[in-house]
Amino acid sequence: MLDVDNRTYNALLRGLRCLGERGFAVLTGRWRALRHITASPRKTGDIVKAALVLTHFEHGRLT
Numbered sequence: 190m191l192d193v194d195n196r197t198y199n200a201l202l203r204g205l206r207c208l209g210e211r212g213f214a215v216l217t218g219r220w221r222a223l224r225h226i227t228a229s230p231r232k233t234g235d236i237v238k239a240a241l242v243l244t245h246f247e248h249g250r251l252t
Contacts, residue, residue, distance in 0.1 A: 213237075215244070216237065216240050216241065216244060219240075219244060220240045220243075220244075222236070222240075223236070223237065223240055
């Protein structure tokens with residue numbers, strides 16, 4: 190049995206993982222190019238960042 194601190198940590202981590210997975214699902218649903226990326230990890234990060242900026246621009250969420 191895990192102690193309270195470990196259970197709390199695991200619950201927070203689980204929630205953050207769900208947010209990340211949901212966010213990536215939104216991006217891959219909107220940007221078909223993100224479904225099958227064959228670029229290096231560095232370039233992949235840049236591509237995902239660009240898709241995120243464009244998605245925010247579409248929804249008027251740029252600050």
